[in-house]
Amino acid sequence: MLTRDLLRVRLAGTYIKPRFIRTDDPELRELADSILKICREGIGRTREYLENAAASCAALHKDTKLAKGIVKLAFDRMTYETTSGDPRELRKKLFLESARAIREGRLPESPMDFRGALPSASGIPEGGLYADLPGNDKLLSIRDLTARELLERYNMSLVQTLLLFTEKLELEIPASEDPQLFRAFCSRLRFHRLLVSARRDGKTIRLVIDGPASLFENSTKYGLQTASFFPVVCRFSKWKAACTVKLKDQRRLVLDESSGLVCRQTNLASYRPEEIRMFAELFRQENKDWILDDEPGFLTLEGGRMIFPDFAFHPVQGGEPVFLELFHRWHASQLENRLAECRSGRIRDLLLGVDRALLKKDGVLSGKLSEDGYFGTHGFFFRDFPGVKNVAGLLEERKNAR
Amino acid sequence: MSGCSILFDAGTLLVRGDESELAPVREFLLFDERVGCHRAEACSYSAMIRALTAAGIPIDDKARNYKALSLTLHSPHTPMSHQLAALRAWNQSKRRGVVVMPTGSGKTFFAFMAMKAVQRSSLIVVPTIDLLHQWASQLERAFGEEIGMLGGGSRDIRDITVSTYDSAVLRMDSIGDKFGLIVFDECHHLPGPVNRLAASLCLAPYRLGLTATPESGSEEGAEESLAVLKKVLGPVVYRVNIDELEGTVLATYVTRRIQVELTPEESRAYQEARRKYINFIRSAGIDFRDRNAWSRFAALCFRRPGGREVFDAFLTQRTIARCGSGKLTVLWKIIRENPGARILIFTADNGTAYRIGELLCLPVITHKTKAAERKEFLDSFRSGEYPVLVTSKVLNEGVDVPEANIAIVVSGSGSIREHVQRLGRILRRTAEGKQAVLYELVSAGTSEMSVSERRRNHRAYQTLRHLPLRGEGPASC
Structure with missing residues (x-):
């Protein structure tokens, strides 16, 4: 991401608009190429040298702030090694000599003559006493990318940097979007510990994303998480995003798919935890009465609230699917809410799998679950990953109950 | 439902109960549609428990996750009169509040006294890595316990833990239920919009702020900072000044x-650079009483023709004046x-x-x-x-x-x-x-x-x- 001083925005009425760049602009491609060249050819050079070289390159560009932003994004991808020589021992020797001279009052009249009077000083070049400062670190490697990718990242970073100064993000996504993308979207939300209020409004899903404490304090605490989460939104083919940015004043940022933002995060949609993948594989091998769908999308509850189950099971002989939602050790509050919703009859045919690790965290919960009527007929416990037999048994009970 | 249940959830409290049971704590609650139940700030925990207890409402408290300890203080120091007075004042304020003592007057030892009085898992939040290590080694000596550390590469949570402000903010939504006492050293750092979350996302009922300078004369925002400290830690309960302790407790x-x-050369160079710099800020109408003046100055330096020379002039005059x-x-x-x-x-x-x-x-x-x-x-x-x-x-x-x-x-x-x-x-x-x-x-x-x-x-x-x-x-x- 960029720093605040490198933001390039346009103010239009009550709106703030990022000044996106054209990623196919030949002049900008040339600038990005020159910066990347400094990085690639700078392996082994010092941080200070590279920063000076890149600053000179940026200074030549007509839009210095833009050039500095691109430099920052390229430099964020560098790994440095600390200087190979360790001047600490030399320093220590010299400091002990200077300390002795000070204690004993053997000091020349002028401060300029002091260093020369210390025997160890001759072994250290001028300016070399603190040679291991970060400016002297050497470039070890760079996570390389093309000039076009760097410019695309610049546009994304403009938005992400603005999101650092927001309290919440409002989104609109068509319900017809790929369920796999919704799954990736939800997994990123959970990863960044964000909360979502989602309502289905006809063919559109409206979402508000913030964090638990947003309810009390208008804080940008979740800005970093929101900014880190945001790229996954750009994976949808259609989307709208809006938020209020609090910089010098408050202005609205409104974006949609036409902004041309590109999400370069890879494998977002295809990531499945190993235990989930194993369960799906075993279930398919061992059970032929149900067709397992491991990308079931979402369920809409009364009032438009949504839940995202982990699996749907379709009876081979036809009929309504049964869903399964898994609750891990960090899902205690979600489990209690889901039970309340299930008991109220707002959800039917949702199986609940509870990781035993969650019970360890909350001793009272175990007793509550054993007394809960809905959990008694729809729930089961698992350790690490759900048992195929447990699930198959419950599915049969649901089929018979119908 | 019989009673009110309270659960710690990511730096907040989820509160469930019938309307009549929630009535005594209504002022702390907001209904969170995202999860379908009431939510309260974690820092309201002790006030809510007191209100529910006073109203005779049974409480299913699943939020509190801290321990009672049996701490023994091993120290050659005996408490001084100002420390005893401060402890009395803090106890009287329900063990919540800010104690103002000058540097060198025994703030750290006073915190040990407070920890011994409270006997609960404790988190000490400090502004720097140096202080993190200093507090950890002093706590270990004082209580003979292994001390947890958060920050500077350490992520070790124990019954007594020391954390930097940065790490406390980052981790409080997952550890905010684990401590009964939270101590903020140099608590004048707390009122910033980010740092204050370290206090508001934690449910510790006992809270202590330590500082030598809770406010500084007419410095900007002093009143607002004190209001934030009062909200998340409690009022200033005790104050003693440098000159009151000089010669007795202090040197x-x-x-x-x-x-x-x-030198004449430096003076000439200073005057020339200063003139260039002052002319520029006057012509640009920059007023350094304005909070954004510095960024505006820097931006103009890199935008206007000749601006870079002005920036160099600024650095030159500053370097000469400083050293x-x-x-x-x-x-x-x-x-x-x-x-x-x-x-x-x-x-x-x-x-x-x-x-x-x-x-x-x-x-x-x-x-x-x-x-x-x-x-x-x-x-x-x-x-x-x-x-x-x-x-x-x-x-x-x-x-x-x-x-x-x-x-x-x-x-x-x-x-x-x-x-x-x-x-x-x-x-x-x-x-x-x-x-x-x-x-x-x-x-x-x-x-x-x-x-x-x-x-x-x-x-x-x-x-x-x-x-x-x-x-x-x-x-x-």
Whole structure:
């Protein structure tokens, strides 16, 4: 991401608009190429040298702030090694000599003559006493990318940097979007510990994303998480995003798919935890009465609230699917809410799998679950990953109950 | 439902119960549609428990996850009268509040007294890595327990844990239920919009803020900061000032401001650079009382033709004022005339600190100094192996260097808090007793004169026995 001083925005009425760049602009491609060249050819050079070289390159560009932003994004991808020589021992020797001279009052009249009077000083070049400062670190490697990718990242970073100064993000996504993308979207939300209020409004899903404490304090605490989460939104083919940015004043940022933002995060949609993948594989091998769908999308509850189950099971002989939602050790509050919703009859045919690790965290919960009527007929416990037999048994009970 | 259930959830409390059961705590609750139940701020925990208990509502408390401890305090110190008075005041305020004591008057030991009184899992939040290590080793000695650390590469949570402010903010939504007492050292750092979350996302019913400078004269936002401290920690319950403890708990001290003349060359260069810089800010209409003035100045420097030269001029005049050759000469003179002293040299910026370190072959501690070497420098300074230590800002606060008896402020900002904290570094009384001296070097005829006036606006600098501004003279006192 960029720093605040490198933001390039346009103010239009009550709106703030990022000044996106054209990623196919030949002049900008040339600038990005020159910066990347400094990085690639700078392996082994010092941080200070590279920063000076890149600053000179940026200074030549007509839009210095833009050039500095691109430099920052390229430099964020560098790994440095600390200087190979360790001047600490030399320093220590010299400091002990200077300390002795000070204690004993053997000091020349002028401060300029002091260093020369210390025997160890001759072994250290001028300016070399603190040679291991970060400016002297050497470039070890760079996570390389093309000039076009760097410019695309610049546009994304403009938005992400603005999101650092927001309290919440409002989104609109068509319900017809790929369920796999919704799954990736939800997994990123959970990863960044964000909360979502989602309502289905006809063919559109409206979402508000913030964090638990947003309810009390208008804080940008979740800005970093929101900014880190945001790229996954750009994976949808259609989307709208809006938020209020609090910089010098408050202005609205409104974006949609036409902004041309590109999400370069890879494998977002295809990531499945190993235990989930194993369960799906075993279930398919061992059970032929149900067709397992491991990308079931979402369920809409009364009032438009949504839940995202982990699996749907379709009876081979036809009929309504049964869903399964898994609750891990960090899902205690979600489990209690889901039970309340299930008991109220707002959800039917949702199986609940509870990781035993969650019970360890909350001793009272175990007793509550054993007394809960809905959990008694729809729930089961698992350790690490759900048992195929447990699930198959419950599915049969649901089929018979119908 | 019979009773009210409370669950800690990511730095907040989820609260369930019938409407009638929730009535006594209604003022703390907001309904969260995202999860379909009421939510409260974690810092409201103790007030809610008290209100529900008073109303006779049964509580299913699944939020509290901290332990009762049996701490024994092993320390050669006996509590001093001001510490006992502070503890009484804090106890009377339901063990919530801010205690204001000058540096060197035993704030850390007072925190130990509070921990012993409370006997609950405790989290101590500190502003720097140096303080993290210092508190951890002192706590270990005081209570004979292994101490957890959060920050500086450590992620170890124990019944007694020390954390930096940054790590506390980052982790509080997952650890905010694990401590019954939370102590904020140098709690004037807490009111910022981010840092305050370390207090509001934690449910600890007992809260203590420690500082020497909760507010600083007329500094901007002082009133608002105090209001935030009151909300998340409690009111100021006890206060004692430097001059009230001087000579008894604290060392006696004098402050000495020395006006240093620039050389004719420096003076010329300063005037020329200053003129260029002042003309530019006047023509651009920049007023440095405005919060955004600095970023506007920097932006204009890189946008307007000739702006870069103005920026260079700004740096030149600042460098000359902060550490001209005259200051180096006076600094050297003070070192020469005090061969047995333990001297801390403060600068406004790292560049000046390293320049002095290179020239006089002295150890320098800045935020860039690696942890191991930082510890080595501090230990050697404390033991007397190194009699002089140079630093920019990282030693302004908290770090315990009781042996230091001379502070030389080569340059600094206009912040009253910074200047009082720097004085505080040399005030810790030693067994032998000591006379502390703070020298402030000010470049004559430069903007430093007004900066110095601003930062001395505190009662610690305003008693008559402190020597008035004068030109260079005999440096020893």
